[in-house]
Amino acid sequence: MTAANAEARSRVRVALVDEHQLLVEGLAARLSGSRSRIDVVAALTSWEALLAHPEFPVDVVVVEYGLEDGVPFDAKLRSLRAANVPAVALSRHGDGPTVHAAVLAGAQAFVAKNESGDELVAAIHDVAAGREHRSLAVQAALDAYANRADPSLGRQELMALQLYAGGRSVHEVAQHMATTDQTAKSYIKRGRRKYRAAGVDLGTKLLLRRHAIREGWIQPD
Known part of the structure:
Protein backbone atom coordinates (compact mmCIF):
# COMPACT_ATOMS: atom_id res chain seq x y z
CA MET A 1 0.00 0.00 0.00
CA THR A 2 1.38 3.41 -0.96
CA ALA A 3 1.69 6.24 1.55
CA ALA A 4 -1.05 8.11 -0.33
CA ASN A 5 -3.42 5.14 -0.11
CA ALA A 6 -2.69 4.69 3.59
CA GLU A 7 -3.42 8.36 4.22
CA ALA A 8 -6.70 8.12 2.28
CA ARG A 9 -7.82 5.09 4.27
CA SER A 10 -7.02 6.80 7.57
CA ARG A 11 -9.27 9.76 6.79
CA VAL A 12 -12.92 9.78 7.83
CA ARG A 13 -15.64 10.71 5.35
CA VAL A 14 -18.19 12.84 7.19
CA ALA A 15 -21.57 14.35 6.39
CA LEU A 16 -22.89 17.31 8.39
CA VAL A 17 -26.60 18.03 8.80
CA ASP A 18 -27.77 21.16 10.60
CA GLU A 19 -30.58 23.56 9.73
CA HIS A 20 -28.24 26.58 9.79
CA GLN A 21 -26.28 26.98 6.55
CA LEU A 22 -23.68 29.25 8.13
CA LEU A 23 -22.99 26.69 10.86
CA VAL A 24 -22.49 23.73 8.51
CA GLU A 25 -20.21 25.79 6.30
CA GLY A 26 -18.17 26.86 9.33
CA LEU A 27 -17.96 23.30 10.66
CA ALA A 28 -16.98 21.98 7.25
CA ALA A 29 -14.11 24.48 7.10
CA ARG A 30 -13.03 23.67 10.66
CA LEU A 31 -13.13 19.89 10.23
CA SER A 32 -11.49 19.72 6.83
CA GLY A 33 -8.06 20.87 8.01
CA SER A 34 -5.21 18.59 7.03
CA ARG A 35 -4.45 17.66 10.66
CA SER A 36 -8.01 16.52 11.41
CA ARG A 37 -7.87 13.53 9.03
CA ILE A 38 -11.51 14.27 8.16
CA ASP A 39 -13.05 14.83 4.74
CA VAL A 40 -16.40 16.62 4.87
CA VAL A 41 -18.10 15.24 1.77
CA ALA A 42 -21.52 16.78 2.46
CA ALA A 43 -22.58 19.89 4.42
CA LEU A 44 -26.37 19.94 4.33
CA THR A 45 -29.38 21.61 5.94
CA SER A 46 -31.94 18.83 5.54
CA TRP A 47 -32.20 15.13 6.31
CA GLU A 48 -33.74 14.32 2.93
CA ALA A 49 -30.74 15.90 1.21
CA LEU A 50 -28.42 13.58 3.14
CA LEU A 51 -30.27 10.41 2.15
CA ALA A 52 -30.30 11.52 -1.51
CA HIS A 53 -26.66 12.64 -1.56
CA PRO A 54 -24.40 10.68 -3.93
CA GLU A 55 -21.70 10.29 -1.23
CA PHE A 56 -24.11 8.60 1.21
CA PRO A 57 -23.49 6.32 3.05
CA VAL A 58 -20.46 7.97 4.65
CA ASP A 59 -18.24 6.94 7.55
CA VAL A 60 -19.89 9.24 10.13
CA VAL A 61 -22.90 11.55 10.15
CA VAL A 62 -22.92 14.59 12.44
CA VAL A 63 -26.57 15.55 12.81
CA GLU A 64 -28.32 18.26 14.79
CA TYR A 65 -30.43 16.68 17.54
CA GLY A 66 -33.13 19.35 17.33
CA LEU A 67 -33.49 19.41 13.54
CA GLU A 68 -37.08 20.55 12.99
CA ASP A 69 -38.04 18.66 9.86
CA GLY A 70 -40.82 16.37 11.04
CA VAL A 71 -38.54 13.31 11.18
CA PRO A 72 -38.03 12.08 14.77
CA PHE A 73 -34.41 11.79 15.84
CA ASP A 74 -34.73 8.08 16.61
CA ALA A 75 -36.10 7.50 13.10
CA LYS A 76 -33.08 9.26 11.64
CA LEU A 77 -30.75 7.02 13.62
CA ARG A 78 -32.64 3.89 12.57
CA SER A 79 -31.97 4.89 8.95
CA LEU A 80 -28.29 5.34 9.74
CA ARG A 81 -28.07 1.99 11.51
CA ALA A 82 -29.63 0.31 8.49
CA ALA A 83 -26.81 1.81 6.40
CA ASN A 84 -24.20 0.89 9.07
CA VAL A 85 -23.34 4.56 9.64
CA PRO A 86 -22.61 5.80 13.19
CA ALA A 87 -23.93 9.17 14.38
CA VAL A 88 -22.65 12.10 16.39
CA ALA A 89 -25.50 14.17 17.82
CA LEU A 90 -24.94 17.93 17.81
CA SER A 91 -27.10 20.16 19.99
CA ARG A 92 -27.48 23.66 21.39
CA HIS A 93 -28.53 22.05 24.67
CA GLY A 94 -26.17 19.95 26.79
CA ASP A 95 -28.53 19.24 29.67
CA GLY A 96 -28.99 15.73 31.07
CA PRO A 97 -32.43 14.99 29.57
CA THR A 98 -31.31 16.05 26.08
CA VAL A 99 -28.07 14.06 26.23
CA HIS A 100 -29.90 11.03 27.62
CA ALA A 101 -32.56 11.17 24.91
CA ALA A 102 -29.96 11.40 22.13
CA VAL A 103 -27.91 8.52 23.52
CA LEU A 104 -31.05 6.45 24.12
CA ALA A 105 -32.02 6.98 20.47
CA GLY A 106 -28.68 5.48 19.45
CA ALA A 107 -26.18 8.32 19.02
CA GLN A 108 -22.66 7.01 19.62
CA ALA A 109 -21.50 10.48 20.65
CA PHE A 110 -23.04 13.77 21.75
CA VAL A 111 -21.37 17.15 21.33
CA ALA A 112 -22.93 20.37 22.58
CA LYS A 113 -22.43 23.41 20.37
CA ASN A 114 -20.61 25.23 23.16
CA GLU A 115 -17.86 22.59 23.18
CA SER A 116 -14.64 22.92 21.17
CA GLY A 117 -13.95 21.89 17.61
CA ASP A 118 -11.31 19.51 18.94
CA GLU A 119 -14.04 17.72 20.91
CA LEU A 120 -16.06 17.20 17.74
CA VAL A 121 -12.99 15.92 15.89
CA ALA A 122 -12.29 13.43 18.70
CA ALA A 123 -15.94 12.31 18.73
CA ILE A 124 -15.91 11.71 14.97
CA HIS A 125 -12.76 9.60 15.09
CA ASP A 126 -13.98 7.59 18.07
CA VAL A 127 -17.31 6.63 16.51
CA ALA A 128 -15.64 5.95 13.15
CA ALA A 129 -13.47 3.42 15.02
CA GLY A 130 -16.53 1.81 16.61
CA ARG A 131 -16.15 3.45 20.01
CA GLU A 132 -18.64 5.56 21.94
CA HIS A 133 -17.43 9.02 22.84
CA ARG A 134 -18.28 10.88 26.05
CA SER A 135 -16.67 14.20 26.90
CA LEU A 136 -16.35 15.13 30.56
CA ALA A 137 -19.24 17.57 30.21
CA VAL A 138 -21.47 14.99 28.54
CA GLN A 139 -20.66 12.30 31.08
CA ALA A 140 -21.38 14.75 33.90
CA ALA A 141 -24.76 15.56 32.34
CA LEU A 142 -25.58 11.85 32.02
CA ASP A 143 -24.53 11.19 35.61
CA ALA A 144 -26.65 14.08 36.86
CA TYR A 145 -29.62 12.78 34.88
CA ALA A 146 -29.17 9.24 36.26
CA ASN A 147 -29.00 10.60 39.80
CA ARG A 148 -31.76 13.16 39.42
CA ALA A 149 -34.30 13.47 42.18
CA ASP A 150 -37.84 12.25 41.69
CA PRO A 151 -40.08 15.31 41.20
CA SER A 152 -42.88 13.42 43.02
CA LEU A 153 -45.70 15.11 41.14
CA GLY A 154 -49.24 14.77 42.30
Missing part, protein backbone atom coordinates in the same frame (compact mmCIF):
# COMPACT_ATOMS: atom_id res chain seq x y z
CA ARG A 155 -51.74 13.27 39.86
CA GLN A 156 -53.33 16.64 39.10
CA GLU A 157 -49.98 18.36 38.58
CA LEU A 158 -48.86 15.64 36.17
CA MET A 159 -52.12 15.78 34.22
CA ALA A 160 -51.98 19.57 33.95
CA LEU A 161 -48.39 19.48 32.69
CA GLN A 162 -49.20 16.78 30.15
CA LEU A 163 -52.19 18.68 28.79
CA TYR A 164 -50.32 21.98 28.69
CA ALA A 165 -47.32 20.37 26.98
CA GLY A 166 -49.68 18.94 24.39
CA GLY A 167 -50.60 22.43 23.22
CA ARG A 168 -53.71 23.23 25.27
CA SER A 169 -54.11 26.66 26.78
CA VAL A 170 -54.46 27.10 30.53
CA HIS A 171 -58.19 27.62 30.01
CA GLU A 172 -58.48 24.40 28.00
CA VAL A 173 -56.50 22.53 30.67
CA ALA A 174 -58.92 23.86 33.29
CA GLN A 175 -61.93 22.79 31.24
CA HIS A 176 -60.56 19.29 30.72
CA MET A 177 -59.83 18.94 34.43
CA ALA A 178 -63.17 20.48 35.43
CA THR A 179 -61.54 23.18 37.51
CA THR A 180 -60.83 26.91 37.37
CA ASP A 181 -58.18 28.62 35.27
CA GLN A 182 -56.39 29.73 38.42
CA THR A 183 -56.27 26.20 39.81
CA ALA A 184 -55.00 24.79 36.51
CA LYS A 185 -52.30 27.47 36.41
CA SER A 186 -51.36 26.56 39.97
CA TYR A 187 -50.99 22.87 39.06
CA ILE A 188 -48.68 23.78 36.16
CA LYS A 189 -46.57 26.14 38.27
CA ARG A 190 -46.22 23.60 41.09
CA GLY A 191 -45.26 20.86 38.65
CA ARG A 192 -42.59 23.05 37.06
CA ARG A 193 -41.30 24.05 40.50
CA LYS A 194 -40.97 20.41 41.55
CA TYR A 195 -39.13 19.54 38.35
CA ARG A 196 -36.79 22.51 38.84
CA ALA A 197 -36.01 21.29 42.35
CA ALA A 198 -35.20 17.90 40.80
CA GLY A 199 -32.76 19.51 38.37
CA VAL A 200 -34.97 19.65 35.26
CA ASP A 201 -35.83 23.07 33.82
CA LEU A 202 -39.31 23.18 32.26
CA GLY A 203 -39.60 26.93 32.53
CA THR A 204 -40.61 27.55 28.91
CA LYS A 205 -43.18 25.86 26.70
CA LEU A 206 -40.38 24.69 24.39
CA LEU A 207 -38.49 22.99 27.22
CA LEU A 208 -41.73 21.50 28.52
CA ARG A 209 -42.65 20.17 25.09
CA ARG A 210 -39.21 18.60 24.57
CA HIS A 211 -39.44 16.95 27.97
CA ALA A 212 -42.96 15.70 27.19
CA ILE A 213 -41.72 14.09 23.97
CA ARG A 214 -38.78 12.45 25.74
CA GLU A 215 -41.10 11.12 28.46
CA GLY A 216 -43.64 9.84 25.93
CA TRP A 217 -46.43 12.14 27.14
CA ILE A 218 -46.96 13.40 23.61
CA GLN A 219 -45.80 12.37 20.15
CA PRO A 220 -43.52 14.50 17.95
CA ASP A 221 -45.30 16.36 15.16
Whole structure:
Protein backbone atom coordinates (compact mmCIF):
# COMPACT_ATOMS: atom_id res chain seq x y z
CA MET A 1 0.00 0.00 0.00
CA THR A 2 1.38 3.41 -0.96
CA ALA A 3 1.69 6.24 1.55
CA ALA A 4 -1.05 8.11 -0.33
CA ASN A 5 -3.42 5.14 -0.11
CA ALA A 6 -2.69 4.69 3.59
CA GLU A 7 -3.42 8.36 4.22
CA ALA A 8 -6.70 8.12 2.28
CA ARG A 9 -7.82 5.09 4.27
CA SER A 10 -7.02 6.80 7.57
CA ARG A 11 -9.27 9.76 6.79
CA VAL A 12 -12.92 9.78 7.83
CA ARG A 13 -15.64 10.71 5.35
CA VAL A 14 -18.19 12.84 7.19
CA ALA A 15 -21.57 14.35 6.39
CA LEU A 16 -22.89 17.31 8.39
CA VAL A 17 -26.60 18.03 8.80
CA ASP A 18 -27.77 21.16 10.60
CA GLU A 19 -30.58 23.56 9.73
CA HIS A 20 -28.24 26.58 9.79
CA GLN A 21 -26.28 26.98 6.55
CA LEU A 22 -23.68 29.25 8.13
CA LEU A 23 -22.99 26.69 10.86
CA VAL A 24 -22.49 23.73 8.51
CA GLU A 25 -20.21 25.79 6.30
CA GLY A 26 -18.17 26.86 9.33
CA LEU A 27 -17.96 23.30 10.66
CA ALA A 28 -16.98 21.98 7.25
CA ALA A 29 -14.11 24.48 7.10
CA ARG A 30 -13.03 23.67 10.66
CA LEU A 31 -13.13 19.89 10.23
CA SER A 32 -11.49 19.72 6.83
CA GLY A 33 -8.06 20.87 8.01
CA SER A 34 -5.21 18.59 7.03
CA ARG A 35 -4.45 17.66 10.66
CA SER A 36 -8.01 16.52 11.41
CA ARG A 37 -7.87 13.53 9.03
CA ILE A 38 -11.51 14.27 8.16
CA ASP A 39 -13.05 14.83 4.74
CA VAL A 40 -16.40 16.62 4.87
CA VAL A 41 -18.10 15.24 1.77
CA ALA A 42 -21.52 16.78 2.46
CA ALA A 43 -22.58 19.89 4.42
CA LEU A 44 -26.37 19.94 4.33
CA THR A 45 -29.38 21.61 5.94
CA SER A 46 -31.94 18.83 5.54
CA TRP A 47 -32.20 15.13 6.31
CA GLU A 48 -33.74 14.32 2.93
CA ALA A 49 -30.74 15.90 1.21
CA LEU A 50 -28.42 13.58 3.14
CA LEU A 51 -30.27 10.41 2.15
CA ALA A 52 -30.30 11.52 -1.51
CA HIS A 53 -26.66 12.64 -1.56
CA PRO A 54 -24.40 10.68 -3.93
CA GLU A 55 -21.70 10.29 -1.23
CA PHE A 56 -24.11 8.60 1.21
CA PRO A 57 -23.49 6.32 3.05
CA VAL A 58 -20.46 7.97 4.65
CA ASP A 59 -18.24 6.94 7.55
CA VAL A 60 -19.89 9.24 10.13
CA VAL A 61 -22.90 11.55 10.15
CA VAL A 62 -22.92 14.59 12.44
CA VAL A 63 -26.57 15.55 12.81
CA GLU A 64 -28.32 18.26 14.79
CA TYR A 65 -30.43 16.68 17.54
CA GLY A 66 -33.13 19.35 17.33
CA LEU A 67 -33.49 19.41 13.54
CA GLU A 68 -37.08 20.55 12.99
CA ASP A 69 -38.04 18.66 9.86
CA GLY A 70 -40.82 16.37 11.04
CA VAL A 71 -38.54 13.31 11.18
CA PRO A 72 -38.03 12.08 14.77
CA PHE A 73 -34.41 11.79 15.84
CA ASP A 74 -34.73 8.08 16.61
CA ALA A 75 -36.10 7.50 13.10
CA LYS A 76 -33.08 9.26 11.64
CA LEU A 77 -30.75 7.02 13.62
CA ARG A 78 -32.64 3.89 12.57
CA SER A 79 -31.97 4.89 8.95
CA LEU A 80 -28.29 5.34 9.74
CA ARG A 81 -28.07 1.99 11.51
CA ALA A 82 -29.63 0.31 8.49
CA ALA A 83 -26.81 1.81 6.40
CA ASN A 84 -24.20 0.89 9.07
CA VAL A 85 -23.34 4.56 9.64
CA PRO A 86 -22.61 5.80 13.19
CA ALA A 87 -23.93 9.17 14.38
CA VAL A 88 -22.65 12.10 16.39
CA ALA A 89 -25.50 14.17 17.82
CA LEU A 90 -24.94 17.93 17.81
CA SER A 91 -27.10 20.16 19.99
CA ARG A 92 -27.48 23.66 21.39
CA HIS A 93 -28.53 22.05 24.67
CA GLY A 94 -26.17 19.95 26.79
CA ASP A 95 -28.53 19.24 29.67
CA GLY A 96 -28.99 15.73 31.07
CA PRO A 97 -32.43 14.99 29.57
CA THR A 98 -31.31 16.05 26.08
CA VAL A 99 -28.07 14.06 26.23
CA HIS A 100 -29.90 11.03 27.62
CA ALA A 101 -32.56 11.17 24.91
CA ALA A 102 -29.96 11.40 22.13
CA VAL A 103 -27.91 8.52 23.52
CA LEU A 104 -31.05 6.45 24.12
CA ALA A 105 -32.02 6.98 20.47
CA GLY A 106 -28.68 5.48 19.45
CA ALA A 107 -26.18 8.32 19.02
CA GLN A 108 -22.66 7.01 19.62
CA ALA A 109 -21.50 10.48 20.65
CA PHE A 110 -23.04 13.77 21.75
CA VAL A 111 -21.37 17.15 21.33
CA ALA A 112 -22.93 20.37 22.58
CA LYS A 113 -22.43 23.41 20.37
CA ASN A 114 -20.61 25.23 23.16
CA GLU A 115 -17.86 22.59 23.18
CA SER A 116 -14.64 22.92 21.17
CA GLY A 117 -13.95 21.89 17.61
CA ASP A 118 -11.31 19.51 18.94
CA GLU A 119 -14.04 17.72 20.91
CA LEU A 120 -16.06 17.20 17.74
CA VAL A 121 -12.99 15.92 15.89
CA ALA A 122 -12.29 13.43 18.70
CA ALA A 123 -15.94 12.31 18.73
CA ILE A 124 -15.91 11.71 14.97
CA HIS A 125 -12.76 9.60 15.09
CA ASP A 126 -13.98 7.59 18.07
CA VAL A 127 -17.31 6.63 16.51
CA ALA A 128 -15.64 5.95 13.15
CA ALA A 129 -13.47 3.42 15.02
CA GLY A 130 -16.53 1.81 16.61
CA ARG A 131 -16.15 3.45 20.01
CA GLU A 132 -18.64 5.56 21.94
CA HIS A 133 -17.43 9.02 22.84
CA ARG A 134 -18.28 10.88 26.05
CA SER A 135 -16.67 14.20 26.90
CA LEU A 136 -16.35 15.13 30.56
CA ALA A 137 -19.24 17.57 30.21
CA VAL A 138 -21.47 14.99 28.54
CA GLN A 139 -20.66 12.30 31.08
CA ALA A 140 -21.38 14.75 33.90
CA ALA A 141 -24.76 15.56 32.34
CA LEU A 142 -25.58 11.85 32.02
CA ASP A 143 -24.53 11.19 35.61
CA ALA A 144 -26.65 14.08 36.86
CA TYR A 145 -29.62 12.78 34.88
CA ALA A 146 -29.17 9.24 36.26
CA ASN A 147 -29.00 10.60 39.80
CA ARG A 148 -31.76 13.16 39.42
CA ALA A 149 -34.30 13.47 42.18
CA ASP A 150 -37.84 12.25 41.69
CA PRO A 151 -40.08 15.31 41.20
CA SER A 152 -42.88 13.42 43.02
CA LEU A 153 -45.70 15.11 41.14
CA GLY A 154 -49.24 14.77 42.30
CA ARG A 155 -51.74 13.27 39.86
CA GLN A 156 -53.33 16.64 39.10
CA GLU A 157 -49.98 18.36 38.58
CA LEU A 158 -48.86 15.64 36.17
CA MET A 159 -52.12 15.78 34.22
CA ALA A 160 -51.98 19.57 33.95
CA LEU A 161 -48.39 19.48 32.69
CA GLN A 162 -49.20 16.78 30.15
CA LEU A 163 -52.19 18.68 28.79
CA TYR A 164 -50.32 21.98 28.69
CA ALA A 165 -47.32 20.37 26.98
CA GLY A 166 -49.68 18.94 24.39
CA GLY A 167 -50.60 22.43 23.22
CA ARG A 168 -53.71 23.23 25.27
CA SER A 169 -54.11 26.66 26.78
CA VAL A 170 -54.46 27.10 30.53
CA HIS A 171 -58.19 27.62 30.01
CA GLU A 172 -58.48 24.40 28.00
CA VAL A 173 -56.50 22.53 30.67
CA ALA A 174 -58.92 23.86 33.29
CA GLN A 175 -61.93 22.79 31.24
CA HIS A 176 -60.56 19.29 30.72
CA MET A 177 -59.83 18.94 34.43
CA ALA A 178 -63.17 20.48 35.43
CA THR A 179 -61.54 23.18 37.51
CA THR A 180 -60.83 26.91 37.37
CA ASP A 181 -58.18 28.62 35.27
CA GLN A 182 -56.39 29.73 38.42
CA THR A 183 -56.27 26.20 39.81
CA ALA A 184 -55.00 24.79 36.51
CA LYS A 185 -52.30 27.47 36.41
CA SER A 186 -51.36 26.56 39.97
CA TYR A 187 -50.99 22.87 39.06
CA ILE A 188 -48.68 23.78 36.16
CA LYS A 189 -46.57 26.14 38.27
CA ARG A 190 -46.22 23.60 41.09
CA GLY A 191 -45.26 20.86 38.65
CA ARG A 192 -42.59 23.05 37.06
CA ARG A 193 -41.30 24.05 40.50
CA LYS A 194 -40.97 20.41 41.55
CA TYR A 195 -39.13 19.54 38.35
CA ARG A 196 -36.79 22.51 38.84
CA ALA A 197 -36.01 21.29 42.35
CA ALA A 198 -35.20 17.90 40.80
CA GLY A 199 -32.76 19.51 38.37
CA VAL A 200 -34.97 19.65 35.26
CA ASP A 201 -35.83 23.07 33.82
CA LEU A 202 -39.31 23.18 32.26
CA GLY A 203 -39.60 26.93 32.53
CA THR A 204 -40.61 27.55 28.91
CA LYS A 205 -43.18 25.86 26.70
CA LEU A 206 -40.38 24.69 24.39
CA LEU A 207 -38.49 22.99 27.22
CA LEU A 208 -41.73 21.50 28.52
CA ARG A 209 -42.65 20.17 25.09
CA ARG A 210 -39.21 18.60 24.57
CA HIS A 211 -39.44 16.95 27.97
CA ALA A 212 -42.96 15.70 27.19
CA ILE A 213 -41.72 14.09 23.97
CA ARG A 214 -38.78 12.45 25.74
CA GLU A 215 -41.10 11.12 28.46
CA GLY A 216 -43.64 9.84 25.93
CA TRP A 217 -46.43 12.14 27.14
CA ILE A 218 -46.96 13.40 23.61
CA GLN A 219 -45.80 12.37 20.15
CA PRO A 220 -43.52 14.50 17.95
CA ASP A 221 -45.30 16.36 15.16
